[in-house]
Amino acid sequence: MIKERKELGGSRMKNLFAFSLALILSIFSASTWAKGVELVGAGATFPYPLYSKMFDAYWRETGVKVNYQAIGSGGGIRQLMNMTVDFGGSDAFMNNDELAKAPAKILHIPICLGAVVLTYNLPGNPKLKFTPELIADILLGRIKKWSDRRIAEVNPVVGLPDIDIFVVHRSDGSGTTFVFTDYLSKVSREWERKVGRGKAVNWPGGLGAKGNPGVAGLIKQLPGTIGYVELVYAYQNGMPVASLMNKKGSFVRSSVASTTLAANVPLPDDTRISLTNTDAPEGYPVSSFTWILAYKEQAYKARSMEKAKELVRLLWWMTHQGQKYTESLHYAPLPAEAVKKVEKINKSITYNGDPILK
Amino acid sequence: MGTRSLNNPIAARLRLPGMRAESVFRKILVLSALAIVVLLTAIFLSLLLQSFPSLKVFGLSFFFSKTWDPVSSQFGALVFLVGTLLTSFLALLICLPFSLAISIFLGEYFREGSLSSFLKNVTELLAGIPSVIYGFWGLFVLVPIVRNLEMKLGVLPYGVGIFTASLILSVMIIPYAASIGREVIALVPSDIKEAAYSLGATRQEVITKIILPYARSGIIAGILLALGRALGETMAVTMVIGNSNFLPKSIFSPGNTLASVIANEFAEATGRLYLSSLIEIGLLLFLVTMIINIIGKYIIRKVSVEG
Numbered sequence: 001m002i003k004e005r006k007e008l009g010g011s012r013m014k015n016l017f018a019f020s021l022a023l024i025l026s027i028f029s030a031s032t033w034a035k036g037v038e039l040v041g042a043g044a045t046f047p048y049p050l051y052s053k054m055f056d057a058y059w060r061e062t063g064v065k066v067n068y069q070a071i072g073s074g075g076g077i078r079q080l081m082n083m084t085v086d087f088g089g090s091d092a093f094m095n096n097d098e099l100a101k102a103p104a105k106i107l108h109i110p111i112c113l114g115a116v117v118l119t120y121n122l123p124g125n126p127k128l129k130f131t132p133e134l135i136a137d138i139l140l141g142r143i144k145k146w147s148d149r150r151i152a153e154v155n156p157v158v159g160l161p162d163i164d165i166f167v168v169h170r171s172d173g174s175g176t177t178f179v180f181t182d183y184l185s186k187v188s189r190e191w192e193r194k195v196g197r198g199k200a201v202n203w204p205g206g207l208g209a210k211g212n213p214g215v216a217g218l219i220k221q222l223p224g225t226i227g228y229v230e231l232v233y234a235y236q237n238g239m240p241v242a243s244l245m246n247k248k249g250s251f252v253r254s255s256v257a258s259t260t261l262a263a264n265v266p267l268p269d270d271t272r273i274s275l276t277n278t279d280a281p282e283g284y285p286v287s288s289f290t291w292i293l294a295y296k297e298q299a300y301k302a303r304s305m306e307k308a309k310e311l312v313r314l315l316w317w318m319t320h321q322g323q324k325y326t327e328s329l330h331y332a333p334l335p336a337e338a339v340k341k342v343e344k345i346n347k348s349i350t351y352n353g354d355p356i357l358k
Numbered sequence: 359m360g361t362r363s364l365n366n367p368i369a370a371r372l373r374l375p376g377m378r379a380e381s382v383f384r385k386i387l388v389l390s391a392l393a394i395v396v397l398l399t400a401i402f403l404s405l406l407l408q409s410f411p412s413l414k415v416f417g418l419s420f421f422f423s424k425t426w427d428p429v430s431s432q433f434g435a436l437v438f439l440v441g442t443l444l445t446s447f448l449a450l451l452i453c454l455p456f457s458l459a460i461s462i463f464l465g466e467y468f469r470e471g472s473l474s475s476f477l478k479n480v481t482e483l484l485a486g487i488p489s490v491i492y493g494f495w496g497l498f499v500l501v502p503i504v505r506n507l508e509m510k511l512g513v514l515p516y517g518v519g520i521f522t523a524s525l526i527l528s529v530m531i532i533p534y535a536a537s538i539g540r541e542v543i544a545l546v547p548s549d550i551k552e553a554a555y556s557l558g559a560t561r562q563e564v565i566t567k568i569i570l571p572y573a574r575s576g577i578i579a580g581i582l583l584a585l586g587r588a589l590g591e592t593m594a595v596t597m598v599i600g601n602s603n604f605l606p607k608s609i610f611s612p613g614n615t616l617a618s619v620i621a622n623e624f625a626e627a628t629g630r631l632y633l634s635s636l637i638e639i640g641l642l643l644f645l646v647t648m649i650i651n652i653i654g655k656y657i658i659r660k661v662s663v664e665g
Contacts, residue, residue, distance in 0.1 A: 072625035074625060074627055075625050164514060171601030171614075172623060172626065173428070173623045173625065173626025174626060175626075196429035196430070198428050199626045200623050201429050202425065202427035202428070202429065202430075203603065205602070207516065207600040207601065207602055208600065208602060208614075209597075209601065210597065210622060217497060221497060222501070222505070
């Protein structure tokens with residue numbers, strides 16, 4: 001009987017079963033191959049190119065692997081709240097309500113600065129200047145043509161064509177949108193009342209495109225468009241960048257240097273500050289920190305002391321030695337005052353109540 | 359059980375010892391079939407459960423409000439619902455003549471030979487192209503063309519919008535409608551066709567009077583599959599539709615779809631109500647697809663009884 005069954009293909013089926021079982025087992029065990037400490041982070045996409053460069057360099061120097069998933073600031077915060085990652089990345093700081101919902105105290109550690117720039121597509125791509133009022137009125141849909149007198153008043157030398165203005169904004173929720181709408185809310189009462197600030201807002205008009213590459217791509221495709229992208233993308237794509245009038249009344253072209261200068265203002269101890277429209281006389285007005293978020297008390301969910309130590313070491317490295325990678329990738333390094341604040345925050349991280357760095 | 363497996367010709371050939379394997383095999387089949395039902399119900403329930411906060415706050419007005427404002431937490435899905443239905447049905451309309459022509463050509467005129475298999479493979483290859491590539495192609499090739507057309511028509515030359523999205527969608531769904539259409543047309547029994555020919559019918563008459571009515575329900579099933587694909591398509595659409603949260607004024611206006619707003623905003627959605635509203639949009643998409651499927655099934659049954 002048993003012999004017969006084997007002849008009937010039962011053994012073949014058994015073999016198949018054993019094979020698939022072995023396959024599944026090997027897949028599961030593959031994840032346990034990685035040895036040593038590996039730090040896991042998730043969050044903002046904006047600093048991702050910089051972070052991957054930094055983490056690669058860090059791995060070469062120290063042998064510690066850092067795995068960063070660029071899933072967006074919101075996702076990073078959610079994962080940190082669920083305590084499934086060692087750190088989160090965010091372009092917008094968490095407000096008091098959000099912090100109150102966190103299971104434990106969360107610290108903000110700024111890593112670098114980014115700038116959001118206005119870029120456009122016009123015949124010949126002239127260099128344009130914008131005042132805050134001008135930007136707000138264009139985005140609110142009040143100025144509809146490039147030939148509008150008010151644009152010409154600020155840009156007297158440039159002859160602008162009589163074509164429609166199409167505003168391009170982000171269609172996905174993003175820190176870039178937050179920084180830009182935060183700026184608009186600061187310079188225009190009407191914008192603050194009608195639209196407000198957020199990672200995604202109810203745009204009064206225009207077209208949406210997904211991600212910085214999407215916005216850059218659409219602007220390049222459509223003559224007459226104006227939109228905002230991260231500084232990096234405008235440079236990488238060779239797109240024109242507008243000079244903006246800052247709070248002190250001077251027109252500033254966005255650059256790595258003028259972005260760092262925007263942080264030349266008194267900073268709060270927790271570094272949670274919006275750097276748009278700051279009082280810095282030479283600062284570019286649409287700048288922002290990007291932060292790494294981590295818990296102040298590292299002994300949670302059975303994390304090892306070793307892991308906590310590695311995290312603190314990594315954060316120290318990123319805000320010191322790691323800063324040298326910023327400029328070549330068009331990110332702005334932290335100003336000296338910010339680094340001092342960061343050092344203090346870093347030293348306040350504890351494991352079972354004891355500071356990790358001494 | 360025993361008699362049943364004896365009636366089964368395969369089991370009979372394997373004789374009795376195969377019975378145990380047979381019953382195991384049957385159990386696996388039943389389990390897999392049940393798993394699908396469980397999975398579908400589970401997806402529906404979890405969508406429903408998670409959209410509760412939004413259902414509670416907005417109620418039915420969620421489906422009729424056109425405001426989508428994450429800053430002030432006002433959410434309504436009308437703009438996206440209109441966008442999804444408009445792009446999908448417009449795409450279907452554009453795709454219909456082409457897919458029907460392809461099905462007739464491959465199912466009736468060129469059933470065999472290298473040209474036929476070449477054309478068949480090319481059509482099916484269309485279905486295998488990742489949608490992000492369609493999106494790119496749309497953005498770089500279609501958008502400028504549509505923009506020129508819009509300038510000639512005297513509408514605002516956005517280039518992107520409902521019309522462009524429908525064009526892209528129609529190309530994407532042609533293979534689905536065409537390949538099923540081709541198969542059912544090829545299945546039309548030749549004795550009916552020959553009978554018609556012997557009565558003096560021309561080829562065109564055979565196609566319009568015999569083949570199409572006979573294959574009608576199958577062709578509609580193919581169209582339905584294509585529509586389902588169009589309703590849920592995300593990436594290619596979001597790249598060319600303009601993602602503007604306003605009710606479209608014409609087919610050249612920018613718009614937005616259910617699938618595209620979820621894909622765009624889910625990653626950065628913070629706040630319970632915001633997330634829950636996005637999930638409710640998912641629920642709405644689920645329901646729309648289901649309702650259209652049920653209507654389609656009804657139509658298929660109707661026409662196949664008549665035919």
